[in-house]
Amino acid sequence: MRIVALAGGIGGARFLRGLKDVVAPGDEITVIGNTGDDIHLFGLKVCPDLDTVMYTLGGGIHEEQGWGRAEESFAVKDELTAYGVGPSWFGLGDKDFATHIVRTQMLGAGYPLSAVTEALCDRWQPGVRLLPMSDDRVETHVKITTGDTSGSAAGSGTRAIHFQEYWVKLHASVDAEAIIPVGADTAKPAPGVLEAIAAADVILFPPSNPVVSIGTILAVPGIREAVAKASAPVVGLSPIIGGAPVRGMADKVLAAVGVEATAAAVALHYGADLIDGWLVDEADAEAVTEVAASGIPCRAIPLLMSDPAATAAMARAALELAEQVRA
Amino acid sequence: MRIVALAGGIGGARFLRGLKDVVAPGDEITVIGNTGDDIHLFGLKVCPDLDTVMYTLGGGIHEEQGWGRAEESFAVKDELTAYGVGPSWFGLGDKDFATHIVRTQMLGAGYPLSAVTEALCDRWQPGVRLLPMSDDRVETHVKITTGDTSGSAAGSGTRAIHFQEYWVKLHASVDAEAIIPVGADTAKPAPGVLEAIAAADVILFPPSNPVVSIGTILAVPGIREAVAKASAPVVGLSPIIGGAPVRGMADKVLAAVGVEATAAAVALHYGADLIDGWLVDEADAEAVTEVAASGIPCRAIPLLMSDPAATAAMARAALELAEQVRA
Numbered sequence: 001m002r003i004v005a006l007a008g009g010i011g012g013a014r015f016l017r018g019l020k021d022v023v024a025p026g027d028e029i030t031v032i033g034n035t036g037d038d039i040h041l042f043g044l045k046v047c048p049d050l051d052t053v054m055y056t057l058g059g060g061i062h063e064e065q066g067w068g069r070a071e072e073s074f075a076v077k078d079e080l081t082a083y084g085v086g087p088s089w090f091g092l093g094d095k096d097f098a099t100h101i102v103r104t105q106m107l108g109a110g111y112p113l114s115a116v117t118e119a120l121c122d123r124w125q126p127g128v129r130l131l132p133m134s135d136d137r138v139e140t141h142v143k144i145t146t147g148d149t150s151g152s153a154a155g156s157g158t159r160a161i162h163f164q165e166y167w168v169k170l171h172a173s174v175d176a177e178a179i180i181p182v183g184a185d186t187a188k189p190a191p192g193v194l195e196a197i198a199a200a201d202v203i204l205f206p207p208s209n210p211v212v213s214i215g216t217i218l219a220v221p222g223i224r225e226a227v228a229k230a231s232a233p234v235v236g237l238s239p240i241i242g243g244a245p246v247r248g249m250a251d252k253v254l255a256a257v258g259v260e261a262t263a264a265a266v267a268l269h270y271g272a273d274l275i276d277g278w279l280v281d282e283a284d285a286e287a288v289t290e291v292a293a294s295g296i297p298c299r300a301i302p303l304l305m306s307d308p309a310a311t312a313a314m315a316r317a318a319l320e321l322a323e324q325v326r327a
Numbered sequence: 328m329r330i331v332a333l334a335g336g337i338g339g340a341r342f343l344r345g346l347k348d349v350v351a352p353g354d355e356i357t358v359i360g361n362t363g364d365d366i367h368l369f370g371l372k373v374c375p376d377l378d379t380v381m382y383t384l385g386g387g388i389h390e391e392q393g394w395g396r397a398e399e400s401f402a403v404k405d406e407l408t409a410y411g412v413g414p415s416w417f418g419l420g421d422k423d424f425a426t427h428i429v430r431t432q433m434l435g436a437g438y439p440l441s442a443v444t445e446a447l448c449d450r451w452q453p454g455v456r457l458l459p460m461s462d463d464r465v466e467t468h469v470k471i472t473t474g475d476t477s478g479s480a481a482g483s484g485t486r487a488i489h490f491q492e493y494w495v496k497l498h499a500s501v502d503a504e505a506i507i508p509v510g511a512d513t514a515k516p517a518p519g520v521l522e523a524i525a526a527a528d529v530i531l532f533p534p535s536n537p538v539v540s541i542g543t544i545l546a547v548p549g550i551r552e553a554v555a556k557a558s559a560p561v562v563g564l565s566p567i568i569g570g571a572p573v574r575g576m577a578d579k580v581l582a583a584v585g586v587e588a589t590a591a592a593v594a595l596h597y598g599a600d601l602i603d604g605w606l607v608d609e610a611d612a613e614a615v616t617e618v619a620a621s622g623i624p625c626r627a628i629p630l631l632m633s634d635p636a637a638t639a640a641m642a643r644a645a646l647e648l649a650e651q652v653r654a
Contacts, residue, residue: 021582042428042432043435044428071403073400076422076428079426080429081451083447084426094400094402094403094406095402095403098405098407098410099410102412104370110371120410123411269501
C-alpha cells in the first residue's frame with residue numbers, strides 16, 4: 001500500500017511515527033513536508049518542519065520538546081550572542097546547526113532541497129520517503145497590527161513578519177490578520193510530489209496546522225488539485241479538540257483565514273472536494289453529524305497523541321476510515 | 328609610536344602578545360595578518376591566522392594548543408562526521424564555528440573581509456588594529472609529488488593541495504616542491520595596509536613562517552614594495568633556532584623555495600633591501616657575523632617564547648634594535 005501524508009512539524013511527525021507502527025511490511029509512506037516555515041538564520045537554511053519529521057522518525061528528536069535534537073548543547077548560539085549576532089529567540093542547538101550547515105553547503109553547491117533532504121535522510125533513515133513540498137523558496141508571512149503591542153517605535157500600522165517571528169518570538173500573542181505564503185504562487189511541487197499523490201492508495205492529513213502547515217502545502221500550485229482529483233481516499237485528523245488546538249496556536253491562524261477553531265469548521269474549511277473522511281476527538285462527537293452532513297464521512301475517536309499506542313490507534317482509525325470510504 | 332607587524336598564526340600571535348606587554352600607552356600596533364591559510368570548510372570561510380591573532384590577543388585562545396578556543400566542544404563536528412561530511416582532519420570546535428558563521432554571513436551580505444575582521448574584533452578587543460593582508464581571496468597551495476606516499480590511486484605525479492591539507496592533514500610529511508599563493512598576483516592590499524606601512528615608526532616581522540605566512544603577505548602586490556621603501560626600520564626575528572623551526576614545519580616550505588633552514592639563511596632570504604635588522608637566538612650566535620656582512624645589523628638574544636616575560640624581552644629587543652638601526 002502506498003500512503004501519502006502531508007505534514008507540518010511536531011504534530012505531523014508524531015502522527016507519522018504512529019502510522020509507521022501500524023502499516024504492514026512493504027507499505028510505503030511518502031511524506032510531503034511543509035517548507036513554508038523555513039527560515040534563513042545566520043546565513044544558514046533552516047527547515048524546521050522537515051527536520052522535525054526527520055529527527056522524530058529517525059530517533060534524534062528531543063522528545064519532551066518535540067523539536068530539535070536530544071541531548072543538545074548550545075555553544076554556537078552562546079557565541080553568536082557574544083558576537084551580538086541574533087536572533088536569539090530561535091533555539092538552534094549545536095547538533096542542529098550541523099544539519100543546517102550540511103543543507104546550506106549542499107544548496108550552495110547547486111543541489112535542490114529535495115536532493116538535500118534525501119541526503120540528510122540517508123543518515124537518519126526515517127523509514128519514510130520525505131519530500132519537501134517544493135524545491136522553490138516559500139516563506140509564510142503573517143500580517144499583524146503593530147503599535148504598543150509590538151513595541152514598535154514606528155507607531156501603529158500593519159506589517160508582515162516571518163511566521164517564525166510570529167510563532168516563536170511573539171508566541172502568536174497578537175492577532176494574525178492574514179497568512180501570506182510568499183512565493184507559493186510561483187512555486188512548483190518538488191519532484192515526486194504530484195506523482196506520489198497520483199499513485200497513492202491512501203492520502204492522510206495528520207493533525208497538523210490546517211493553515212500554516214497543510215494549508216501552505218496545498219497552496220503550492222498543483223498540489224491541492226492533485227489531492228482533490230486523486231483516486232485515493234483522503235482522510236484528515238482534527239488538530240482541534242474541544243474548540244482549542246491540542247498544541248500550538250492554530251486558533252490564531254485559523255481566525256486569520258476566517259475559520260472557527262472547531263473540529264467541524266476545519267473539516268469544512270478543507271471541504272468535501274478535498275477530503276473524503278474526517279476524524280474528530282470523542283469530545284467533539286457532536287461535530288460528526290455536521291461534518292457528515294457536508295458530505296464528509298466522520299468518526300469520533302480519541303485523538304490525543306498521549307503515547308505511542310494512542311497515536312498508533314489514531315493512525316489505524318484513519319486507515320480504516322479510508323477503507324470504509326473507498327468501499 | 329606606530330608599530331606595524333606582519334603576522335601568521337601561533338608564533339606571530341604569541342609574539343604580538345609580548346609586544347603589547349612592552350609598548351608604551353598610546354603606542355598603536357597595526358597587525359597585517361596572513362590570509363593565505365584561509366580555507367572554505369562546510370561552506371564557511373575560515374581564517375585560521377586572523378582568528379589565532381584575535382583569540383590570542385583577545386583572551387579566547389586555547390593556550391596549550393596555540394590555536395582554537397579555550398574550553399572548546401566539538402558537537403557540530405561530530406554531527407558533520409555522522410552525516411559523512413568532511414573533512415574531519417581540520418579541527419573546528421563549536422565556539423570556533425560561531426566565528427566562521429558570523430564571518431561567512433557578513434561576507435555573504437557584501438562586507439569585505441577587513442570590515443568583517445573589524446566587526447569580530449569589536450567583541451575580542453585584541454588591543455591592536457588587525458587587518459587582513461587583502462580583502463581578495465588568496466589561497467596558498469603546496470605542490471607535492473603524489474604516489475605511494477599520498478595513497479593516491481592515480482599513481483605518481485605532482486599535484487597542488489591546499490596549504491591546510493599539506494600542513495594539518497599531511498603534517499608536511501612529504502616534501503613541498505613549490506609554494507603557490509594562488510590569487511596573490513591579482514590581490515590588492517586591504518584598505519589601510521599600505522597606509523599603515525607608510526606611516527609606521529617601526530615595522531616588525533615576528534618569528535612567523537617566512538614562506539607561507541610573512542612570505543604570502545609580501546606576495547600581495549604593493550606590500551613588499553611598501554615595506555622596502557618605508558621610512559621605518561624593519562626588524563625581524565628568526566623563526567629558526569639551531570637549524571630547526573621552533574614550532575611547525577617551516578624547514579619543509581623553506582626547502583621548497585630553496586632556502587636553508589638556518590637563522591642566517593632566512594635573513595638573507597628577506598634580504599637587506601627589505602629588513603634593517605635581524606634577531607637570532609643565542610644558539611645561532613655564529614650567524615650574527617654572516618648576516619651583518621650582508622648589510623643587516625644582527626643581534627643574538629634568547630628567542631624562545633617560553634613564557635610571557637621571555638616573549639616580552641624579545642619584543643623589547645626588536646624595538647631596541649629598530650632604534651639602533653634608525654640612529
